[in-house]
Amino acid sequence: MSKRIAAKHKIDRRLQVNLWGRAKSPLNKRESRPGQHGQRRHKPSDFGIQLMAKQKLKGYYGNIGEKQFHKYYVEATRRKGDTGENLVGLLERRLDAVVYRMKFVATPFAARQIVNHGHILVNGKRVNIPSYMVKEGDVVEVRERSRQIPQIMEAIESGERDVPDYMDVDPKAMKGTFVRTPKLADIPYPVQMEPNLVVEFYSR
Structure with a gap:
């Protein structure tokens, strides 16, 4: 691991x-806290x-x-x-969060990584800052030369999550539009x- x-x-x-x-979370098997014997629970x-x-x-x-x-x-x-x-x-407007929501990667950690490595375009321009604030109407896409990266292809094909309705995504084109800023009830x-x-x- x-x-x-x-x-x-x-x-x-x-x-x-x-x-x-995630399916592999240790809480799916046990609910103890970190440590040899876990920790006693207090109110x-x-x-x-x-x-x-x-x-x-x-x-x-x-x-x-x-x-x-x-x-x-x-x-x-x-x-x-x-x-x-x-x-x-x-x-939710952070670029790494948007990339994760659009299912270009499997986790928020992976989203930060591919943004850092320059694999993401915003309105046609490469942005490598995970905290970049996406605006309503911005188009976010995977760079053409990066579309064969296995972790990106696997995430897009995965049925583990759905794309929320405040995004409009074309998975085949690996491109999406940030339609609106969500409310708490909208966020999955x-x-x-x-x-x-x-x-x-x-x-x-």
């Missing part, structure tokens, strides 16, 4: 959820519940650092409307996300 896969499995066990809904405090909600949402999008995640929260508070809805909307999280608790955590 690679270090990357082991790390993802450890996150699942620590948070006690199958965060990405979490309000702070603990809020912290877990934040770790779950932040962890879902891959390698987002705390400083960057907090910036998304600050930006969400500046915008009109519900801060929690604004927060998940900003996270495999587990329950509670951005309202994340807002409470940061506003303490």
Whole structure:
């Protein structure tokens, strides 16, 4: 097992959820926390519940650092409307999240990697910044010379996930349009996300 896969499995066990809904999650076999004998369960405090909600949402999008995640929260508070809805909307506009939602790759971690390696075009121009904010109407596609990469071909052919309706994707052309910024109810999280608790955590 690679270090990357082991790390993802450890996150699942620590948070006690199958965060990405993958068939190979260790929670499908056991529900103990990391450690030789697991850890005793205590009733979490309000702070603990809020912290877990934040770790779950932040962890879902891959390698987002705390400083960057907090910036998304600050930006969400500046915008009109519900801060929690604004927060998940900003996270879903990240280029690596869009690439993952369009099923060009199997995981958010793989999405970050192929963006970093320059395999993705936005409106015909190569973008290699995973945190690039996609706008409504932007066209995202796999570069023509990258379309034979096995992990991309396998992900597109996989029936593991569906493309959400705020994307318009042509899998054969490996191209899609980001139609609109989603609301929480639109986002196909495999587990329950509670951005309202994340807002409470940061506003303490």
